[in-house]
Amino acid sequence: MKIYMLKEYNTQRIACVTENIHLIRKTICNKEYFDPEYNDYPLLLIYENGAEIENIEGGEVLKYIAKEINNLD
Numbered sequence: 001m002k003i004y005m006l007k008e009y010n011t012q013r014i015a016c017v018t019e020n021i022h023l024i025r026k027t028i029c030n031k032e033y034f035d036p037e038y039n040d041y042p043l044l045l046i047y048e049n050g051a052e053i054e055n056i057e058g059g060e061v062l063k064y065i066a067k068e069i070n071n072l073d
Helices: 019-028 059-071
Strands: 002-008 014-020 041-049 051-057
Touching: 002 019, 014 019, 014 059, 019 059, 041 059
Parallel strands: none
Antiparallel strands: 002 014, 002 041, 041 051
16 A cells, blocks of 8 residues: 655655545645745655555656556556
């Protein structure tokens, strides 16, 4: 089982921790966390069985989310 942790780069605030990639997609649109005015960009940490297996930054996060959602269909 994968656990996704979405954080903002500048402050390292955690925006979302979930198993649901759709919730990550929804949260990434929240300007409270990711405001282009402040150059905040997302960090996506992916854990499996308690160990970090992937660390994705910036625009690559959106590509990863799209790929995961397409794999669910």
